[in-house]
Amino acid sequence: MPNRKQAAPPRPLVVGDVVAAHSRDLGEWTVAQIVQLDVDSQTAAVLELDWSGPEPSSVADLGDVVPLRLTHHSWNGGLSFCNQEWVLPRSHKVVGAIPLLHDKPANCWTSGWHLGDQLARQRRWDIGVREDPVVAWKADYTGDTVNEFLGRSTAPRPEVTQLTIRDIDSLDCAQLVQRFPEVAWLHLHGRLGLLSGAGELNRLHSLQRIRIVDLFGMTRGDCLRPQRVPELESVDLYSVPAEYASAMRSTWRREILAGTYVFILRTRKPEWVAENRSNPLRDWDGRERISASTYKRAVTQYKTTRKAILQVFAEEAADVQLACMEEIGRTYGEAFNALDRRSGFIETVEREELFAALDHIVNESEALHGPALEDARDSLISGVDSVRDW
Incomplete structure (x- = not known):
């Protein structure tokens, strides 16, 4: 609205x-x-x-x-x-x-x-056609595939006017504009990714609609300008840097009377970005069935578990690592048992994400401190499985 x-x-x-x-x-x-x-x-x-x-x-x-x-x-x-x-x-x-x-x-x-x-x-x-046609003016990429395309020496695609890019970890807007100069509808969906050179989107003179979700790196100076993109009629931003969102809101609010829809939600401060870009449970924020308080407690437990595992990898001798990891796993499992008893929010997807979060921590620990004992990861999971109700 x-x-x-x-x-x-x-x-x-x-x-x-x-x-x-x-x-x-x-x-x-x-x-x-x-x-x-x-x-x-x-x-x-x-x-x-x-x-x-x-x-x-x-x-x-x-x-x-x-x-x-x-x-x-x-x-x-x-x-x-x-x-x-x-x-x-x-x-x-x-x-x-x-x-x-x-x-x-x-x-x-x-x-x-x-x-x-x-x-x-x-x-x-x-007339009997059951499938939507493939048209040259619509293009849909993942972040990885579009970056592979942008990295090749290929001709621009001026025929593309509707462009969607999902699962973006990083994207260079200067390259994007060079390859897709006639885009009118642009949807960029990140994984708390980084968007560089966002001010270059002002070169998309035919731009009518833009949607940016879970992308960061944009500053006030990257704001789209009405004189540069005069046909813009929809600004839809969700989970973007607060200063960029503020500039876009103040600039385009004045254009609502001319027919520009402005919807900006969940602006993020730098502290939130720094904390959550490496948080594998970040998708729980705002998810149906997961209250704000439950999300906050889950993240707190994740951070506690991460700190404990990093400490084991950094300080404990190999002969005690397995026992420590199993105990950390039990604590993790019991903590989420208690959380789940409050609202019963842990289903198949959440269960897989909780185990993926542990994998993320172990991978991070090994990257920092070198490989652990071969059975350390198994001991961690064994500890969780010995107590979990979810």
Whole structure:
């Protein structure tokens, strides 16, 4: 949601309005009707219409329009109808109003306006095409694969306008912009990774939407500037440096009235980054079923266990390491027994992550102090298994 609640959408929008936008999926313009506006949630209920064609100048250009009904995949004839943020994107326009084609509230919510996506899927389904097509203008990489690509001497890919990169440990934005100069939608998802040269993203003059999650290294000076990326209509930041988030918020809040949606959540101070980049349980922060207090206690226990294991590797003689590791394992297992009794949050995934955290500590210890006895890791796990209830 926008950071400050408003009494009406920042761009003029009323119930009954028909909104038009160009769809890359369709290669044409398409339309939707605003069915409801909710001040409390700052959302608009948007009903997609079964129409596409040349850019309309008014509703008269649409002819007789009807709601889009979906039968593709698991849909059973329901309307393409959902609540989304009520900031009408810059690239969308109101072409007039018509009587409401539906008068009931929407029962689903989504982020981002994607007019045309469902209509394109439905039309493919209607002609018997069951899979989404592979298109040159969409690219999806992992951090490792994109860095391998950026490291090669290959030509830029100007045809790519939607770029998603996941599991980023490190990424050079200067190289990214050089290889993908025409990106309009950019989604960067890190593993508490480092984003260098983020200010270079200002060279993406066609940029419309940016989403950055769990990436760091950006400073106030890396802020995107409206005069450099004038088409930007969505700023979505989650778990990024606080100073970068502050600069982006103050810069782009002024652009909300022009059609830029601003959503910034969980900004991180340098101390948090330093503490959590090496914390293998960091994904528990905010996870459903894991309260803030449980997460805090879990991290405290992880740090206590890490300190104890590092001390054994650094100070204890080989003949006592195994016994020490087994005792550390028992303490670890009992501590998480007590935590799990409070809320029963440890399931298969969490159990695997708790053992992975121990592996992480042992690997770190061996990197610092050299290999331990061959059975040290087994003794640690044996200690956990002898007492754990999870």
